[in-house]
Amino acid sequence: MKAAPRLVRRASADVSAWPDNFPALLARLYAARGATGMEQAQPKLASLLPPDLLDGMDGAVALLSEAMAADRHIVVVGDFDCDGATACAVGVRGLRLLGARHVSYAVPNRIVHGYGLSPSLVEELAALKPDLLVTVDHGIACHAGIEAAKQRGWKVLVTDHHLPGESLPPADVIVDPNQRGDRFPSKALAGVGVMFYVLLALRRHLREAGHFADAVPDLTQLLDLVAVGTVADLVPLDTNNRALVGAGLRRLRAGQGCAGLRALIEVSQRDASRLTAADIGYAVGPRINAAGRLEDMALGIECLLVDDLPRARDIATTLNEINGERRAVQQQMTDEAERALAVVSLDDTAANRSAFCFYDDQWHPGVVGLVASKMKERLHRPVIAFAPAEPGSDRLRGSARSIAGFHMRDALADVAARHPGLIERFGGHAMAAGLSLPAASLPAFERAFAQCAERWLTPELLEAEVVSDGELQSGELNRRHAELLRDAGPWGQGFPEPQFDGEFEVLGTRVLGERHLKLELGHAGLRLNAIHFGGWEGVAPRGRVRIAYRLEPDDYRGGDAVQLVVVHREPA
Secondary structure: OOOOEEEOOOOOOOOOOOOOOOOOHHHHHHHHHOOHHHHHHHOOOOOOOOOHHOOOOHHHHHHHHHHHOOOEEEEEEEOHHHHHHHHHHHHHHHHEEEEOEEEEEEOOOHHHHHOOOOHHHHHHHHHHOEEEEEEHHHHHHHHHHHHHHHHOEEEEEEEEOOOOOOOOOOOOOOOOOOOOOOOOOOOOOOOHHHHHHHHHHHHHHHHHOOOOOOOOOOOHHHHHHHHHHHOOOOOOOHHHHHHHHHHHHHHHHHHOOOOOHHHHHHHOOOOHHHHHHHHHHHHHHHHHHHHHHHOHHHHHHHHHHHOOHHHHHHHHHHHHHHHHHHHHHHHHHHHHHHHHHHHHHOOOHHOOOOOEEEEEEOOOOOOOHHHHHHHHHOOOOOOOEEEEOOOOEEEEEEEEEEEOOOOOHHHHHHHHHOOOOOEEEEEEEEOEEEEEEEHHHHHOOOOOOOOHHHHHHOOOOOOOOOEEEOOHHHHHOOHHHHHHHHHHOOOOOOOOOOOEEEEEEEEEEEEEEOEEEEEEEEEEEEEEEEOOOOOOOOOOOEEEEEEEEEEEOOOOOOOOOEEEEEEEEEEE
């Protein structure tokens, strides 16, 4: 039941706006992604959208500046993923930079408190005696928790980027580019980006009020964290987000990142001077996320707040070990999902399913999102993976991943509207969402979700595609062009990393780690090394193959070596 992807080439675009002396390959790639100049391809911070376009910003600045002036206790409430952790660190570091003297942070434990600012977390926060809560990367769906905080007399500022429900929570102020009617042109800000924007507006207000006797605090030192959270949360890298991520990457490459990120880059065995958005997505972000998945995200946030490098290295080592445990748990759960799929496949109608749900009463709720992602890639279908909210619980937590053309949060809203009471709570985005429901409701939910998918998905949407930027000429299959591609980013969601296709002769193969395939390929007189992660299917390819691939510098071999990273392979 593995979806066989179809290899298609991206439509060519007009490159006439690019100067003749600009690298032809980059002009072709940038134009195909809608960029007509460097101000769009590699935007600078000067091009950032202004903070005052965000609704609620004046109220947010007033809340924060009044709390700071009165030396009130501000508690930044984070979330248990990488975006939430970096947003929390940006909030704490930024408020302290701007002069706040009484700033703390808190983060829910996934098992103990559930998602976001819940009533149980509010009860625990009472010991801190906060005056103002600032939620980051959540809050727009935390009605009960915010109501509980308000009943205690606390002020609440929500900074979030998730889509709101039918009603807004009773917070004092909400800053969320995705709330209805918001004027901010970019709806792609991550939670960490929203918090950074709040700090930009607060700094301007404090500067105009004569608050800074000496130098105005430099908030660009927070952009390393903004870049990591933005990339890890898989939000589209539109022009505004690329400006933020590009600036953050430049800081990290220059060795100017915070101690925790430098330590995480080290333990990930990445070269900071050559760091890419892909390195953040595949190496740095998962190690931060691991704390919230299996342990307590407070450890991840501590890593991002500590300034002592030896201490940061100790925490990063622990996070690396937790990430190793996470990988083992994820592999076990994914294997179990594969076995469940094999049983389902015995039903002839299974191949026609438009969506899938997976559940095991022994699964860990912190890892179901990764299982859903793996199975979504495997099937090219919307997938939701469920686990008990805690061991033995009769409540399930689900994590959903979608495919292009199927808006996951809207789908859950449709199910909730057609079947009142079936879902207890839900929230999220187009491509990812979360939900909770009683275990007894799972069969009914699965039917309702499948019916929604059948209504919304067309055969064309269910056909997986691998999109290529066309062929590379033999003179482009070299180190110079590989480095050019690496440094031409940031690449990511909405501004995809270039990948190419072509026919090659298989000159040799070798299996690595039982799952991966190392290849030696021939093309136009060249001998090229290639790696296909997860590409071993039991039989070595022979003769000629057509592959889609990324061209990367081979830093392990050094010198002029390059490597083709295969993302798709089929007979020529």
